[in-house]
Structures are given as structure tokens and as C-alpha cells.
Amino acid sequence: APPSLFVSRHVLEHMPEPAAFVAELRKAVGERAGTPLFIEVPDLSWIARHGAFWDFCYEHCSYFTDASLGAALRRGGFVPTSTQVAYGDQYRWMEAIASAAPETGAPDDGGDVVGMLSDYAASETGSIHAVRDRLAGLKREGAAIVVWGMATKGIMFSLMVDPSGDLIDTTVDLNRNKHGCFVPISARPIEAPERLREFANRAMAIVVMNPNYLHEVR
16 A cells, blocks of 8 residues: 655655655655655754754765755655754754645755855864864863764764874763774774773863753763
8 A cells, every 4th residue: 555654764865866765755655645744854054053064974965954855845746834943953854745746936046055055164174173172272181082972973073073083082872782883984992981980080071962962961
């Protein structure tokens, strides 16, 4: 039987041709116009606004704003019905229904996005150097440098801020499945939080990679 609901969370940004992927979903329901779709992706506006250079990674072929996500869905044969941000505004989700007719009308020219990303690009290198200098200063003062949260954010942050592998002392994660694994390229081990007991007699500078987990980490 044709599907009665699509739920796609953090898939679309991995698709080289996002509108074509959505069109395949539309094809699956045939004549059943009105079939709902729920989709969630990282929010590009949040990344650019916060200068979150650690949120760009090679596994994400595309990044979306409210306008571009809506355009991808419409081109694929769905009509957006509602949208909002979630997860501390880092993600954007959108609801849509399968349309009865192909999308017509002029696409958004993307001018706002171009300006936003031009501003981001101009500041990215400076932001990376500023973070690196800040951590290097703390290390000179005797602090152990720790990165907490070794999913995409932590991996990209550690590679971009410390490409030589001599600034960050350790990386930790609560996920036991990651313990004993290694950060790509740098081969830095990913440890359990208990590893931090070894630094109990010195100051620690802990970089929490996602502010949504700050309370949990504390």
C-alpha cells in the first residue's frame, strides 16, 4: 500500500539532489494528494548567525533556510503548510502535503541568503583563529583543554581549531559506543567523561559543543 505519512529527519541535507529526492517521495503516493510529510534539517540561518563554523561538514551536501526548504518541497511536489525552528533554534522542521498539481511560479532569488553567507564567509577564518588563540592562552595558564561532545560538531571543531593535534588535551562523549574510537584524521581518542578525573588537580577549559547539553554536562 502507498505510504500514508513521510517522516524525514536529517536526511535531506545528505542528498546530492534534494528536490529529486522529494519527488521520489511524491511519486510513491501516486494519486493520493494530501499525503503529509514531516521533514527536519539543520537551520542554515542559525549556523550563519552564530558563526558556528563547526556545523559545516562534508557529509551535508545542502543546507536550508525556511525559503530554500520550502522551495525544495514545492519542486518535489509538496505544498508546505507550516514550519518552525526547534532544538534551541538549531533545526528547522516543515510540514507539507502532497500536491495535486506541479509547482508553478518564480523561485526566490536567494539574495538574502547570499548576503548572509557572504558576511559569514568574511568572518569565518577570524572566528577560528580567535577560538584557537583563546584556548592556547588558557593552555599557557595551565588549563587542560577538553572538547565535550564528539558528534559532527566536536569532530569538526577539533579538526579546524587544532589541526596539529597539540592544543586539545582530550575529547569526551557520554555515548559509550564512541569510547575507544578515534577522531578522523587526527586519530585523537574519544574518552568517557571519567577520564577528566585525571585533571582534577588543575584547571580545565571544557568546550561544550552543543549549548542544549550545557546543563547536563555541568
